[in-house]
Amino acid sequence: MVYRSAFPMLICDDLARSIAFYCDALGFTVTYRFPADGDPAYVAVDLPDGSKLGLGQVAPDGKGVHGLPQRPTTGHAFELCVYHDDVDTAVADLERRGHPVLQAPNDTPWGERIAFVADPDGNPVMITAPA
Known part of the structure; x- marks a missing residue:
């Protein structure tokens, strides 16, 4: 299989x-x-x-079909990485729509430009592109 x-x-x-x-x-x-x-x-x-x-x-009832509780959660077990052609433009648009910016766009040592915004449940979403 x-x-x-x-x-x-x-x-x-x-x-x-x-x-x-x-x-x-x-x-x-x-x-x-x-x-x-x-x-x-x-x-x-x-x-x-x-x-x-x-x-x-x-x-x-706060439980999934597996029977485990769905809430409360602690910390953030989930982060999503989404690629975009222009991190700065994407983050400005997300901020204009009212989504909190967790980290402003910046260049990384590994060659990407990244920023983080929060989704509606507070999960970090990284917006990234090659620097």
């Missing part, structure tokens, strides 16, 4: 707000939603290059 693909799934406190961040601000497209009608409990989103994320609403 060979594993063929993987993608991270985020549990969101406010799914609609997270969908807006990942789709409207970062350019993902919703490719699947459950349930199909009404407010979704889960959506899959993709970027044009095939990168995928799953976004799910915290369950009403």
